[in-house]
Amino acid sequence: MSIVADTTGRLLRSRLAGALASPHGVDTYLQLLDPMLAAHDVRARVVDVTRETTGTGSAPVATLTLQPTRTWRGHRAGQHVLVGVDLPGSAKRHTRAFTISSAGSQPGECFTLTVRAHEEGQVSKFLVREARPGQLLHLSQAQGEFTLNESPATPTNNHLLFITGGSGITPAMSMLRTLLRDGYDGHAGRKVTFLHYARSPEDQIFAEELAAIAAADNGVEVHLRHGDQTFSEFELRRLVPHFRDTDTWLCGPPGLVELVRAAYGDSEGARRRLRMEFFKPAVARAASDGEPAGGEVSFTRSGRTGTNGGTSLLEQAEELGLNPESGCRMGICFSCTARKTAGTTRDVLTGEESSLPDEDIRICVSQPVGECHIDL
């Protein structure tokens, strides 16, 4: 069966199949037979929806189990996937990033996403409240470098530290689940410290599983903090005395990230140990502390020009009535890539400026610095 499927898969991905299906591609024909058939595209069906928290008063969380198409290449713990959802009624597809919460997956294997419903958010609310088994989602392959890779700097010190807040727990959970699934039992002398901040005990997700992990004899320490028990460097030092020399994965709201970053300081070594992931775009922040904007921004193909307002090029284009393609709006999906033909732009994620002509830039995370021409 699997040999037949493999051969079929290889045939469908062959150059011959591509040439015959040109210019539309094999997948557009396969999709007519069954949306779960694909040669290149990745899609998934929701097979289970589990409520994680009741979300009394605050944002509820649900875990979706997804059966991906055979094209899914698997993921490494900590990676995220871009999820395209056709929102009913509007017929619009919105794309958002969600970290995979289950342990590392093999090609074609099921995995889970754990999503917090933002009351004003379009996609998260739909996924948590309305997605049912059978729902079809469009996916990218897994991506991201926020993964369970230990630092080669000090191979003898293999204590692992996870610091997370809110829905930022998902990548750490995937890493922890991967370690335990793959037989990690803590007896090789390595410790894992799992430190998580939730708004309240009711908002704590994965509570039962974490309690079971904490109770087991596996070298994993779990510390859950709620409400006023916010992050303090003092407490971290008590839990992990050499935290600056410990491989650390940090993911959470901006407030938490700032505090932890300050605790690790600016030294080269500490910075190498502290890896971070953001769930929210840094655009707004960068735009407000950037230098005063100025000059004119021209979108050359459409012939629209505006005064540089200091926001991202994507927002400026939209303000001028253009509708450039975009997905994540935070620099991860590359669907907004456009060509800058002249001028300087600043990458708001890195703060780097570039004046190269004819450069492909992601307009959602690029701010014009002075005059700038974009081929849109």
Next chain:
Amino acid sequence: MSQTTTDQTPTAATYHGLTEEQLDSFGAEMDAIRQRVLADLGDADRDYLMRVLKWQRGLEITGRALFYLPPAWPIAVGALSVAKILDNMEIGHNVMHGQYDWMGDPALNSRMFEWDNVCPSDQWKYSHNYIHHTFTNVLGKDRDIGYGILRMDEDQAWHPYYLGNPLYAFLLMVFFEWGVALHDLEVENIVNGTRKLEDNKALHAGIMRKVRKQALKDYVLFPLLTGPFFPLTFLGNATANLIRNVWAFNIIFCGHFPAGVESFTEDEIVDENGDEARGKWYLRQLLGSANITGGPLFHIMSGNLSHQIEHHLFPDLPARRYPEVAGEVREICERYGLQYNTGPLRKQLGSVFAKICRLALPDRTPSGRDGDRAGRVTQDALAA
């Protein structure tokens, strides 16, 4: 409101019969239609496009499969022809106009879509979406007036070369997709020296890539796959391409060249700042286009370019909306006393072919920009 007449005071200067205020309110009414449809886009539009896509893919597969059954050859050719027509017109042309970009589906996005045609989509989007839709019927700017080959307007100076007008038109019809593909190369401008050959290098490479792909599947791979029926399949694919060419040519020529369609000069459309007011732009799109009447199936097969007027007024609204807004557009035109050029296919076609033949010959009456426009229209109408 009625059509302004010549006895108006000189202060109330008119443009194609409308005063400045009338132009503004005309533009506002058009904007209102556009806004209303935009706000209403949703599941129905998506479902419609998906349905057409399913039919198109289904017909294409059916057509290709039936070539294994030689007695079914005519049906195979028919199915494949319809598939190619749907692909190019109701799907390709409209998707590449960005009519469905709002859905956020990469496969149906104007930046990604590629059609079953030897013209690469990016080049077509430049010459059609940008040049033709921006400079609709502006002489010397809109290269769709005669495609650099034909004389389609009185204001193109006559030359003995144009004696071949009907022949060139016939050839363009038969090889339409090739004509469209070569359109961007502006060969006539290279011949007359206003364009350099180097400018065409990149375009040329793009065309060749696309031509190879199209030729490979239609004239090599699919025929080979049918084994002994190679010649039949080869011929069938060529016929389907030809039928699509002839159909597309006829629909498209009826969109801008029937009698009564107006052309414009660069000077008359812009104000002293070089801008064209919104109302004027809409008016130019209206007067520069013509519709074809027909039933729902006819409209689908023509990619709704049978509603060329609505398409030119609202090029980025999903084409399936054109029939629904056509009534309103027509009513507005009546109120402003504006010509709404429409008629059945045979009338519009007859008028186009009469024009192609008439303009092959030198003009009977001296014409030119100073000439009487109304006179020209009657002359066209008589010729039709």
